[in-house]
Amino acid sequence: MEIWKVSEKSHPLTQQVIQVAATRLKQGELIAFPTETVYGLGANAFDEQAIQAIFQAKGRPSDNPLIVHIAESTQLEWVVPSDYQISLGMKRAMSHFWPGPLTFIVPVNPRIAKSVHPNLATVGVRMPNHPIARALIQLAQCPVAAPSANLSGKPSPTTAQDVLEDMDQRIAGLLDGGPCEIGVESTVVEILDTHAVIYRPGGVTLAQLERVLKMPVELDAHFITQTATPKAPGMKYRHYAPRAQVEVWWGAETAVAERMNRRAKELQQKENGQRLIAVMGTEEIVKQLDFSNHAQWMPNASTHYAEELAKALYHQLRHFDHLGIQHIFIMGVDPQIGIGLAVMNRLQKASSGNVHFI
Ligand code: TXA
Ligand code: MG
Numbered sequence: 001m002e003i004w005k006v007s008e009k010s011h012p013l014t015q016q017v018i019q020v021a022a023t024r025l026k027q028g029e030l031i032a033f034p035t036e037t038v039y040g041l042g043a044n045a046f047d048e049q050a051i052q053a054i055f056q057a058k059g060r061p062s063d064n065p066l067i068v069h070i071a072e073s074t075q076l077e078w079v080v081p082s083d084y085q086i087s088l089g090m091k092r093a094m095s096h097f098w099p100g101p102l103t104f105i106v107p108v109n110p111r112i113a114k115s116v117h118p119n120l121a122t123v124g125v126r127m128p129n130h131p132i133a134r135a136l137i138q139l140a141q142c143p144v145a146a147p148s149a150n151l152s153g154k155p156s157p158t159t160a161q162d163v164l165e166d167m168d169q170r171i172a173g174l175l176d177g178g179p180c181e182i183g184v185e186s187t188v189v190e191i192l193d194t195h196a197v198i199y200r201p202g203g204v205t206l207a208q209l210e211r212v213l214k215m216p217v218e219l220d221a222h223f224i225t226q227t228a229t230p231k232a233p234g235m236k237y238r239h240y241a242p243r244a245q246v247e248v249w250w251g252a253e254t255a256v257a258e259r260m261n262r263r264a265k266e267l268q269q270k271e272n273g274q275r276l277i278a279v280m281g282t283e284e285i286v287k288q289l290d291f292s293n294h295a296q297w298m299p300n301a302s303t304h305y306a307e308e309l310a311k312a313l314y315h316q317l318r319h320f321d322h323l324g325i326q327h328i329f330i331m332g333v334d335p336q337i338g339i340g341l342a343v344m345n346r347l348q349k350a351s352s353g354n355v356h357f358i
Contacts (some may be wrong), residue, residue, distance in 0.1 A: 003160070003171040006132055014142055020133065021173050030057055030170075032149040032163045033136050034177035036126040037101050038156040038314070039163045039184050040069065040146030041171065042136070045078075046115040048310045049144055055115065058168040062150045065072045065117045066145040066184070067103050068126040071137035078143045080106050083098055089191045089213045099129035101203025105190035116145045126186055127216045132177045148185060155240045155314035155350070158183050162318055184342045188232050189217070192198035200233035201342040202259035223345075242317040244278070244325045246351035250332030250344070251358035253297045256281070257288035259358060264291035267327060278320045280309065281331035295323055306333040310343050317350060332357075 004017045025031045028050040033040050041058065043050035045068045055062055070078050073094060076086075077127065084107060087093075108116075108123040117123045125143075128134065132266040136145050148156035150164040160176035167174070187202035189209060195216045201223075211218045222230040233247060247263065249256045249314065267275045268291070279286060282305050286298050297316050299308035309330075319335040320328055330353060348355055 001164075001168055001171055002165070003176055004162050004173065006030070007177045007178060015135070018135045018175065021175055021284065022136050023254075024172055025136065026146065027141055029051075029172035030054060031136070032167060032171060032174040033133050034175065034180060035069075035133045035146075035148070035158070036131045036181045037128070038180055038183070039149040039160070039174040040128075040133070040144075041163075041167065042069070042144040044140070045112050045116055045143040045145040045224065051113040051115040054145065054147065056090035056149070058147060058152045058312070059145065059168060061117070063118050064147075065120055065124065065205075066115075066147050067126050067188075068112065069133065069137055069144045069146050070115060070125060070127050071134040072127070073098065075137075075143065076083045076106075076125065076146050077108055079112060079123060081109050085333060087191060087193075089196070089215060092212050093189075093191065093209065095206075097204055098127040098180075099134065101129070102126065103186045103188045103200075103202075105188065105199070111129050112143065113145070122190075124188060130177070130181075131218070132175055136175065136203065142304060153241060153244060153254070155317045156185060158314050160247070162315060165318070178310075179315075181314075183313060183341075184339065184346055188343070190231075191342065194228055201345050203339065205338055205341065224330065228311075235341075240317070240346050240350045242301070242321045242350065243326045244317075246317075246328045246330060246347070248330045248332045248344075248351050248355040249358055250334070250346045250355070251285045251332075253282060255358050256331050257285045259356070261288075261290050263329065263357040264293075273306070275327055276325045277327045277329060278316075278323070278325040279329045280313075280316060281329070293329075294325060295320060305331075306340050306343060308334060310339045313343070313346065313350075325341060 006014045103124045103126040157163045158180040185202040188200040276294040280297045333340040335341045
């Protein structure tokens with residue numbers, strides 16, 4: 001696999017490098033690239049063979065559809081049927097949130113390769129807010145199907161190093177644009193006549209969507225009942241999971257610290273003090289811990305915890321696995337505020353539901 005370092009889009013050398021990557025992508029090869037959410041594993045969405053290669057490289061179940069990426073609004077015509085009428089709500093949302101972490105579910109144009117949308121008449125489409133991603137699509141002049149560039153089941157990659165770890169020997173190239181800004185994937189939404197439905201919470205929040213769409217926005221039923229089949233097929237798989245056992249608490253900091261202390265004691269007693277524990281939490285929590293943890297992550301106290309956790313989460317989960325950590329204790333965030341719902345959704349999955357509200 002070739003690795004191209006591309007930090008500044010305007011640099012002439014960078015443009016040449018992206019051109020090389022774009023040409024290879026258009027011809028059917030797999031190219032990983034940075035977006036503002038996570039790294040994507042890109043292929044020409046018109047090329048059925050290239051799309052099948054994505055599923056192979058990731059070990060992805062073939063019934064899990066991919067998101068198609070475009071660089072400007074007019075390229076939506078590559079993705080939707082020629083007679084498709086963009087609704088007023090969608091127009092508003094596109095002009096407000098694109099480029100950005102929002103994926104729309106729309107009817108699909110027959111030119112898009114079948115494996116992009118297995119057994120579905122719809123497809124996800126997103127315009128990422130990242131200069132390298134957009135330059136790549138623009139130079140390739142084709143829609144770019146791109147799931148997150150991780151092996152299926154592992155945490156999504158948020159640095160080039162994470163991509164390398166999973167995809168070396170499996171893909172043609174990787175554009176290294178440094179760490180991703182947001183750190184969790186895009187919001188997946190379908191806009192209907194009277195309301196909209198979120199299939200995967202992400203970088204754009206429900207409240208933001210309601211404000212712009214001027215219609216009610218609901219969460220897909222499976223978030224609420226935990227039993228209904230999710231509309232985004234990807235949501236049904238165990239996901240984002242490290243090897244270690246993850247436990248999450250959310251509540252007042254003192255109460256969370258107390259629970260972590262109690263749980264650590266329990267584990268050490270049960271396992272004769274042999275357990276390696278890592279902690280992710282605020283400085284306030286970490287200060288109150290009375291066990292010696294093997295590794296810890298906390299953001300600078302002056303920053304917003306939820307946003308910093310979103311940005312750091314996947315990479316830290318990978319890092320803790322490298323250290324051989326067996327238990328990861330995480331301070332959760334308020335699911336009602338901002339990116340909180342997306343973060344708690346990923347924590348639910350990483351912990352197989354081991355999330356405690358206290
Ligand atoms: O932020 C992101 O969206 C990243 C970057 C690379 O853009 N991509 C990403 O792709 O997260 P992936 O494949 O890991 O997740 C795609 C999600 C899955 O949950 C999938 O089920 C859902 O989007 N999806 C795609 N097409 C769909 C469709 N037609 N109907 C319902 N859900 C769909
Ligand atoms: Mg993914």
